Amino acid sequence: xxxxxxxxxxxxxxxxxxxxxxxxxxxxxxxxxxxxxxxxxxxxxxxxxxxxxxxxxxxxxxxxxxxxxxxxxxxxxxxxxxxxxxxxxxxxxxxxxxxxxxxxxxxxxxxxxxxxxxxxxxxxxxxxxxxxxxxxxxxxxxxxxxxxxxxxxxxxxxxxxxxxxxxxxxxxxxxxxxxxxxxxxxxxxxxxxxxxxxxxxxxxxxxxxxxxxxxxxxxxxxxxxxxxxxxxxxxxxxxxxxxxxxxxxxxxxxxxxxxxxxxxxxxxxxxxxxxxxxxxxxxxxxxxxxxxxxxxxxxxxxxxxxxxxxxxxxxxxxxxxxxxxxxxxxxxxxxxxxxxxxxxxxxxxxxxxxxxxxxxxxxxxxxxxxxxxxxxxxxxxxxxxxxxxxxxxxxxxxxxxxxxxxxxxxxxxx
Amino acid sequence: xxxxxxxxxxxxxxxxxxxxxxxxxxxxxxxxxxxxxxxxxxxxxxxxxxxxxxxxxxxxxxxxxxxxxxxxxxxxxxxxxxxxxxxxxxxxxxxxxxxxxxxxxxxxxxxxxxxxxxxxxxxxxxxxxxxxxxxxxxxxxxxxxxxxxxxxxxxxxxxxxxxxxx
Numbered sequence: 418x419x420x421x422x423x424x425x426x427x428x429x430x431x432x433x434x435x436x437x438x439x440x441x442x443x444x445x446x447x448x449x450x451x452x453x454x455x456x457x458x459x460x461x462x463x464x465x466x467x468x469x470x471x472x473x474x475x476x477x478x479x480x481x482x483x484x485x486x487x488x489x490x491x492x493x494x495x496x497x498x499x500x501x502x503x504x505x506x507x508x509x510x511x512x513x514x515x516x517x518x519x520x521x522x523x524x525x526x527x528x529x530x531x532x533x534x535x536x537x538x539x540x541x542x543x544x545x546x547x548x549x550x551x552x553x554x555x556x557x558x559x560x561x562x563x564x565x566x567x568x569x570x571x572x573x574x575x576x577x578x579x580x581x582x583x584x585x586x587x588x589x590x591x592x593x594x595x596x597x598x599x600x601x602x603x604x605x606x607x608x609x610x611x612x613x614x615x616x617x618x619x620x621x622x623x624x625x626x627x628x629x630x631x632x633x634x635x636x637x638x639x640x641x642x643x644x645x646x647x648x649x650x651x652x653x654x655x656x657x658x659x660x661x662x663x664x665x666x667x668x669x670x671x672x673x674x675x676x677x678x679x680x681x682x683x684x685x686x687x688x689x690x691x692x693x694x695x696x697x698x699x700x701x702x703x704x705x706x707x708x709x710x711x712x713x714x715x716x717x718x719x720x721x722x723x724x725x726x727x728x729x730x731x732x733x734x735x736x737x738x739x740x741x742x743x744x745x746x747x748x749x750x751x752x753x754x755x756x757x758x759x760x761x762x763x764x765x766x767x768x769x770x771x772x773x774x775x776x777x778x779x780x781x782x783x784x785x786x787x788x789x790x791x792x793x794x795x796x797x798x799x800x801x802x803x804x805x806x807x808x809x810x811x812x813x814x815x816x817x818x819x820x821x822x823x824x825x826x827x828x829x830x831x
Numbered sequence: 832x833x834x835x836x837x838x839x840x841x842x843x844x845x846x847x848x849x850x851x852x853x854x855x856x857x858x859x860x861x862x863x864x865x866x867x868x869x870x871x872x873x874x875x876x877x878x879x880x881x882x883x884x885x886x887x888x889x890x891x892x893x894x895x896x897x898x899x900x901x902x903x904x905x906x907x908x909x910x911x912x913x914x915x916x917x918x919x920x921x922x923x924x925x926x927x928x929x930x931x932x933x934x935x936x937x938x939x940x941x942x943x944x945x946x947x948x949x950x951x952x953x954x955x956x957x958x959x960x961x962x963x964x965x966x967x968x969x970x971x972x973x974x975x976x977x978x979x980x981x982x983x984x985x986x987x988x989x990x991x992x993x994x995x996x997x
Contacts, residue, residue, distance in 0.1 A: 438972070438974075451897075451898075453858065454858055454898065454899075457858070458984075458985050460996060460997045461985045461989075461996045461997075462985050462988045462989055462992070462994060462996075463989055463992070463994030463995045463996045463997050464988075464992065464994060465994075480856060484856070485856050487856040487857045488856045491856070491858075533896075534896055535895075535896055536894065536895050536896040536920060538896075550896040550920050551896060551920065551923060552896055552897075552898035552920060552923060552924035552927055552928075553898045554898055554924070554927040554928060554983065554984050554985060555923060555924070555927050555984060557984075557985070558927075558984050558988055561988060561992070562988070562992075566974070600843055600890060600893055601843075601889060601890040601893065601916065601918070604890070604916065604918070604919070605919050634890065634893065634918060634919070636919060689843060776852040776855075776895075777851065777852040777853050778852060778853065778855070778856070782853075795847070795894065795895075797845045797847040797848065797894060798847070798848060798870055798871075799847055799848070799851045799852075799853075799870045800847050800852065802853070804851075804869075804870040
């Protein structure tokens with residue numbers, strides 16, 4: 418049985434085979450600002466109550482603090498609902514971006530079936546959960562019934578071998594994979610990232626790959642739980658979990674191999690995530706803005722990498738550097754380690770934990786003709802503002818080096 | 832038989848092109864409709880008419896989980912979307928908001944902008960009224976057709992649960 422078959426068999430009480438459509442019981446259901454839209458559909462359905470309030474997590478991260486009156490009204494409506502229903506897991510706007518906050522707060526465990534009204538819900542796969550994105554109305558159905566139909570996906574197992582070279586990160590690995598497979602190269606599949614390169618990665622680094630699995634169409638992107646997963650979770654939850662790793666040897670529908678030892682820093686060029694080249698091909702392109710943060714790369718190791726590049730230096734006078742810690746916990750830790758003050762001295766604008774400018778809502782919207790290099794996960798036309806702006810995607814170290822030089826720059830060239 | 836005028840687009844039309852993130856703070860349907868496809872075709876929202884059909888290539892609706900993408904198309908009057916392939920969340924969202932979505936790899940070659948498309952849902956046949964050419968497709972499974980016939984997931988669940996809007 419593959420990982421996907423195992424989780425979906427348990428969740429549906431059936432012997433789930435690839436291609437089957439099963440009715441699965443959801444273990445965890447996450448929504449952010451679009452809870453307002455979920456709530457609207459939930460009320461229209463007319464269900465009396467949420468099937469299991471303990472399994473629902475709500476928070477705001479996309480537009481925090483509220484950037485418009487409309488946003489404020491949405492927040493207000495959801496806040497009132499969370500209070501009236503006495504939802505135990507409502508975090509409001511203080512904690513940060515959902516895909517960091519849910520794992521941090523111990524909501525995500527291996528082999529859980531998690532759905533979220535956000536495409537990057539795949540992030541939780543880094544802890545060995547089967548996690549996937551759904552829409553708001555579908556979430557209203559989950560709130561009402563606790564169930565969802567799911568097609569049991571094929572498994573694409575990607576073996577990552579070798580030691581990453583200095584200044585090359587899991588972000589470069591996943592960008593390279595997406596560039597090779599294309600934006601629909603893993604459509605509907607459960608991608609498993611395995612191998613010694615993954616074992617060596619921190620949980621934060623694994624989250625980067627699981628997060629961006631959706632950018633090649635994957636339904637889920639998982640890493641097998643191991644000792645690191647256990648250590649990471651042990652400080653965050655008292656829940657006991659047992660893992661049967663029999664699925665590691667189950668036959669996958671597709672097996673791919675990649676040696677990471679020779680990998681160079683990668684950059685995804687406008688306007689698709691699969692438009693990926695080694696950094697050398699785009700070196701010297703002038704930038705106006707640089708962003709370090711998001712559910713992809715706003716964790717402590719990411720801020721540390723950026724700070725390491727910039728320490729004692731100033732960001733190019735022609736570049737605005739925006740730093741967005743992924744969560745309150747990370748913000749505090751980075752602050753206590755002196756990273757935030759160091760980044761601020763280098764000229765960074767540090768904004769509150771959340772999604773920041775990633776989706777073009779606020780906190781760094783681009784004007785026509787402007788160019789940004791960012792650690793986020795999407796560079797679609799108009800993603801970060803004007804449809805006539807450009808977004809390049811790269812690792813925190815590449816972004817920081819580019820901010821320093823004022824042009825896209827190779828982090829190995831210090 | 833469903834028929835409508837074709838708006839034709841290419842591969843990888845993502846959710847941010849269908850409805851940009853900058854408009855998502857307002858859930859008003861007219862607002863969403865007025866910005867549908869804005870960054871890929873400024874003429875679309877101005878000239879789209881009730882009953883029109885969007886035809887596109889591979890990986891339509893890739894990207895975000897935003898339900899506003901199929902909602903914006905539906906609110907603009909689009910009656911059906913015919914695509915070479917669909918991103919999984921968009922596909923689910925379309926059905927859930929009651930927007931018919933047909934997957935047919937040949938559709939892109941079958942239709943040009945402005946043609947009239949006919950969809951025989953039960954028979955699984957697409958037809959171009961101008962050229963007379965046809966293509967076969969696999970209709971969505973019965974349980975999804977039922978959601979579509981009920982008008983989307985909300986009315987479908989209401990029927991199943993015997994509930995009324997609160």
